[in-house]
Amino acid sequence: MQSAPPAPKTHTQILRDLGRPERREAQATLSEVFAETVIDAAPVGFVLARLGPLGKPILWIQDRLSRRETGRPYLAGLPEGTEILHLEVSRPLDALWAMEEGLRCPSLGAVIGEIWGDPAVLDFTATKRLALRAEAHRVPAWIIRRAATAGLSAARDRWRVKSLPALPEPDDLRAPGEPLWQAERFRSRWSRTGTWVARPQATGLILEHGIAANEAPDRRQRA
C-alpha cells in the first residue's frame, strides 16, 4: 500500500480557492509594508504581530543598508519562542533570490525581507513570482520597505504603518505602555482598504477603527 503526498495545486486552483471568502484570511501570501519613517520599528512589530505564533523558524533577510541603518532583530525583544534564521545580503537581487528559495521550503514559518529604497529588480515580475510561490507553498512572505515609494507591485496586501503614541502604562503615568500603530491598507486584492489603529495581542493583531482619545493622548496636538 502506498500513500503519495498530494500533488501541489496549480495557480488556477489556488486562485479559485481564494475566491471563497472563508479561505481568504487564512491564506499565506505576499504582503508589503512601507515604513513612514526610516527609524521607525513599527512595521517590524506590525509584521510579527500579524504573523502571530508560528512554531517554525522565520527566515529573516536584510540587505546591507537596512542592517546598518535600522539595526538587526534582537531576539530578547521578539515574541517569546520566535526562532529566526538571519541572512544578510549586499544586493537586493540576492535578497529576492533568497526569499524565493525560502518560500520553497515548507519548514519555514514565514519569510521576511527588508529592502531599502526602490531597487530596479523589485518590479512587478519579481513580486508576482514571490506571491505565486508563497501561495503555492503556503508560506507567508512579507517585504518591509523603507525610504521607498509605493510603485507597481503584485503584493496582495500593501500596508503603510507608523507608530502612534503608546497606551499609558497603568502603574506609571510617565511611561509608555503597550504600543499602538496606525496601519493603512492602501491596496488589497481581496480585502477592504482603510486605515486602522492596530495593537498587538498574544494571539495576533487587533485592527480597530479609532480608539478613545483619552486612552492614548496624542502629544503632538499639545506640542
Next chain:
Amino acid sequence: MTHAGKLPLPSAPHAPARRPSGARPQWRAGSDLPDRGTAPPPPLARRITAIHLPRFAMERWQRSLARRGEAPPEDIPQALATEGPHGPVIHATNRAAEEAGVAAGARVVDMRALCPELRVEYADLAGDRAALERLTLWARRWCPWTAADLSAPAAGGAAGLVMDTTGSDHLMGGEAAMLRAMEEQLSALGISASPATAPTHGAAWALARYAPPRSLCPPEALAQWVAPLPGAALRLAPQSVLLLQRLGLGRIGDLAAVPRISLARRFSRAPLAENPLLRLDQMMGRLAEPVSAGEDPPRFAVQSRLAEPVQDPTAWLPELCRELCGGLAAAGFGARRLTVSVFRTDGEVSSVSAATARASRDPDHLCRLFEGRLERIDPGFGFDLITLAAPQVEDLRAIQTRLDRREDDGAELARLIDRLAARLGPNALRRPGPAPSHIPERAESWTMAMTRPKSATGTTPAAPRPLRLLFPPEELRVLYAVPEGPPAQFVWRRLTHRVARFAGPERIAPEWWRDRPGARLRDYYRVEDQSGRRFWIFREGILGDGRGHEPAWFLHGIFG
C-alpha cells in the same frame, strides 16, 4: 661476535648482537639481510613512479618570455644563475649551452671563458618552487598520492615529481601506457619529462635520471636494473659521489658487492644525504621510504575524463553527483563538503567547494549547491578532466522518520541552509540564540547556521527589550534637566527628538569578569518621542564615578 647488530637496520631493529657460530660470513651490501629468525622482509609490492623534469626552470623562463612575445632563440646558449659563495653559479641551461659544455653547478665566470656568447639571467627559485607545487596538484590527475620530489635537494637542482602509482596504472591502460601518457601530456604543456616506474622511490628516481626513458623495473629484477647506474644515481651529495669514485666504486653494482660491514663502519656517522649504505638500502627497499603527498586523498571521489577540452563543467555535474552518491550510499555515508576540480590543459587546477549543514547524499540537492558557483571556476583554455570529491563525510544511515512518504522538516531546512550558504557564503547566514549574559549585546550569540546550534540558556530580562538592536550603539547629543535623570531632548542623526514619556532607569552593571577595568555601568531608559516612536537609550556611567569625564549618551535599540 660481529658488528652486524650495530648496523642501522630498521627491518630488524632489535636483532640480537650475538651470532652463535664462529665463522664470519661476508654479507654483501647489496644482498638481503641474513635470516635471524624474524619474518622475511616484505616483498616489493609498491610501484613508485618518478618523473624527472630536467629543464623545468629553463622551460618556465622561456615560456614566460614567449608569453611576452620575446621568445629567446634556441641556438644561442642561455643559462640561469643563482648566487653562490664565490659569485654566481649556473642553475639551469638550455640545449645550446649544454652542447657548448656549460654545466649546472659551475661558476658563471668559468663558463663565460668556455663559451663567450653565453647569456646569463638570474633564476627565480621561489617562482620555480611555486610552479612545481601547482604542477604537483595538476599531476594528481594520474594518481592521488603525488608530491614534489624533495628527497634529494643536494643532488642537483633539477625538479621532479614522485607518485605512488600502486593500483592506479590500470586506469590508464597499464604502466607502459601510463608513462607514455605522462610524457605526452607534460610535453603538451612544454615541459620535457622522463618518467620511470620501480618498486622503490630510490630506484625510480635513479631510473628516471640515468636509464633509458620510460623504464619499467620489475620487482624481481631490481638489483640487475640498478647495478649499471652510476654512483650519483644514489641521491648522494656531490662530495660523497666523488668519494665513491675515488674509492673505485663508480657503479651501484660495485658498491653492492662491497661487504656491508666495512661500508657501515666507514659511513656510520654520515647523514642520510652522504651515506651510500642508507641510500642503497632505500633503493633496494630495505629501508622504508613512503611517498608523502601532504593531505590524504578523499575516500569518496569520482572523475570524468573528457575526449576534448571543454570550458563549461555544468553538463558533467549531475552524472558525477549521481555516481558519488551511489558510492556514499553503498558505504553508508553522507557528504558534508564537496569539491569540484577541473584539470586544465595549461597545467593548472582550479576548484570550487560547497558545504552542507547536515550530511546528505541526495544527488539533486548536491548538484544544486553548485548552481551559480561554477562560474567561479576558471577554466582557462579548457579542461579535460573533472573530479568531484567529498573531502568531509559523515555517517548517514537510512532512517525512516515518517509513515507517509514526506520528508521531515529538519531535512528540508538543512537543504535550504545549504543552498543559501553555498550562494551567499556561510558567514551571511546566522542563527541568533540566547547567551548567558545580562549585557544586551552579549545576551545573544550569532552562530553560523551551518554549524549545529549550541543549547544555552539566556537570562530573562526584567524590563521590555527592543525589537531592533543597533550595533554599535550610536552616540546622542542630549539636553537634560538633571545629570542623573533622563534627557529632555536628544539629537540623533541630526534630528531632534523631544522626550514625551520615559520609563527607567534600568541599571546594567559591567561584567567585571569580562570587561576592561575602566568599563562603566549603563542606565537604560525607554523613551517615547513627540511623534510616538520608542527608543532604547542609555547613559554610560554616572557623573563622579571616577571613571572618566562627563557620561555620554547612546541610542541602542528601537521598539516596535
